[in-house]
Amino acid sequence: MLKNILLGALNYQPLTGYQMKQFIENSAGHFWYAQISQVYRTLGKLEDEGLVTSEVEEQESRPDKRIYSITEAGRQMLRQWLAKPMTHLTPSKDELLARLFFSAQLDKETILTQLRIQRSLYAEQLTVFQEVIPAQLAYSQQHQPERARDAILWDCARRNGELGVQVMLQWLDETIQRIETEFED
Amino acid sequence: MLKNILLGALNYQPLTGYQMKQFIENSAGHFWYAQISQVYRTLGKLEDEGLVTSEVEEQESRPDKRIYSITEAGRQMLRQWLAKPMTHLTPSKDELLARLFFSAQLDKETILTQLRIQRSLYAEQLTVFQEVIPAQLAYSQQHQPERARDAILWDCARRNGELGVQVMLQWLDETIQRIETEFED
DNA sequence: CGATCCATGTAAGTTGTTACATGATTCG
DNA sequence: CGAATCATGTAACAACTTACATGGATCG
Numbered sequence: 001m002l003k004n005i006l007l008g009a010l011n012y013q014p015l016t017g018y019q020m021k022q023f024i025e026n027s028a029g030h031f032w033y034a035q036i037s038q039v040y041r042t043l044g045k046l047e048d049e050g051l052v053t054s055e056v057e058e059q060e061s062r063p064d065k066r067i068y069s070i071t072e073a074g075r076q077m078l079r080q081w082l083a084k085p086m087t088h089l090t091p092s093k094d095e096l097l098a099r100l101f102f103s104a105q106l107d108k109e110t111i112l113t114q115l116r117i118q119r120s121l122y123a124e125q126l127t128v129f130q131e132v133i134p135a136q137l138a139y140s141q142q143h144q145p146e147r148a149r150d151a152i153l154w155d156c157a158r159r160n161g162e163l164g165v166q167v168m169l170q171w172l173d174e175t176i177q178r179i180e181t182e183f184e185d
Numbered sequence: 186m187l188k189n190i191l192l193g194a195l196n197y198q199p200l201t202g203y204q205m206k207q208f209i210e211n212s213a214g215h216f217w218y219a220q221i222s223q224v225y226r227t228l229g230k231l232e233d234e235g236l237v238t239s240e241v242e243e244q245e246s247r248p249d250k251r252i253y254s255i256t257e258a259g260r261q262m263l264r265q266w267l268a269k270p271m272t273h274l275t276p277s278k279d280e281l282l283a284r285l286f287f288s289a290q291l292d293k294e295t296i297l298t299q300l301r302i303q304r305s306l307y308a309e310q311l312t313v314f315q316e317v318i319p320a321q322l323a324y325s326q327q328h329q330p331e332r333a334r335d336a337i338l339w340d341c342a343r344r345n346g347e348l349g350v351q352v353m354l355q356w357l358d359e360t361i362q363r364i365e366t367e368f369e370d
Numbered sequence: 371c372g373a374t375c376c377a378t379g380t381a382a383g384t385t386g387t388t389a390c391a392t393g394a395t396t397c398g
Numbered sequence: 399c400g401a402a403t404c405a406t407g408t409a410a411c412a413a414c415t416t417a418c419a420t421g422g423a424t425c426g
Contacts (some may be wrong), residue, residue: 001280004287008287011287028283031277031283031286056329083295086281086284090280090281091218092278093186094277096275097215097342098213098217100217100338101338101339102189102193102267103267104332104334105196105264113270117271149368152364155288156360156364157361159356160282160360163355167348167352173347174341175341178341182337183334
C-alpha cells in the first residue's frame, strides 16, 4: 500500500525519499503514515520492480540526493490500483477505544483524565484541518490553477479529516459526561 | 497491542484462541482486528512470557481445545497498560482516502462508482451499530447485571462506531454531490 | 454435496518499527 | 550552544498477512 502512495506522489513530480516522507506528513498524514526508513526501503523495492528510476544529484555541504521518478510501468500500476473497485471497508485500529473497552477496573478519575488528554489532542488537530491545510490548499491552487480536479479531491480529503475530528470531540464530550454522571466511585 | 487486547479478553474468563478471534470480531471488531493465525502465535508468546497459562481439554469428534487463562503477572500487565496515560492520537490509515487523493486522473464515473460502493458498505455497517450490537449488549446486561461499568463502556465504544459510520455517510454524500457538480468530464 | 463451523497450528513472506550511524547548516 | 533540518541508509526486530494442512459435523 505504501508503494501505491509513493507512486501517487511521484506521479506529480520527481522527489527524494526525504521529500516523500514530508509529503506524507503534510498532505497525506491524515490517512497514511510511514517511517522514513520504510520509505527508503520501499523505494528500493519499487526500483527493483522497475516502477521507479533514480538518479543521484551531487551536493556540496549536504549528502547527495537520490531523486526518484515514476516509470511508465509505475504509472500503469498506479492507474490499475486506482481503478480497481474497493469492495470492503478499511479496517481500523484505535488504541483509545481498545483501552476504554477494558477500563471498567480503573477508577473513574483515571479514565476521565485519559479522555480529557485525548480531547485536547483532538482540539489541536482540528485547527490543522480548519486553518493549516486550507492555507496550504489555497497556496497550491494559486500556483497551479491547472490542477483544479486535484484541488477538489484534496479538499474532500481535508473535509473528511475535519468531520472525523469533530465527531471525536463530540463523542469525547458525550463520553466524559456519561462517565461523570453514571460512574460511581 | 494485540497482546493487551487478548489479556483484556482473558481477564473476564478463560477462552480458546478460536473464541478470542470470535470475541475480537463480535465485540472489538470496530476498533481492532487480527487474523486467527496471529492470535495463536501471540498467545504462544504470552505463554512464554508467563502472562497466560493454558491447559488442553480433550474432545471427541473435534480437535482438542487449548484453553488459556490470565495469570497474576498478566493482570498486572493489563492494569499497567490501561493506567499509563496516552499522550498521542492513534494514527490511522484509510485506503479509500488514499485512493481518492490521487484519483484526479480517473474519469468522473469511476470515482463516483467507488464512492457509491463505499456508501452502501457503510450503510450496512450502520445497522450493526444500531441494531446488532445493542441487542448483544442488552442480552449480556440481563445475564450479568453486576457488570454495570462494563456495560457503560461497551456502549460508549458502540456509540463511537455509530457516530463514525454516520459521519462517513454524511461525508460520502457531500463528496458524491461535490464531484457530480464540480467535476467536468 | 458444497459451504460453514469448530479447532488447531506452521511456514513463508511482507510490512512496519526502533535503533544506529554520519555530518554540515540554520534557527532560536 | 543545543536542537532541528536536510539527506542518506542499514540492521535487527516485531507485527501482520497469506497460504497450507487436517477433518468431522452440520446446515441449506
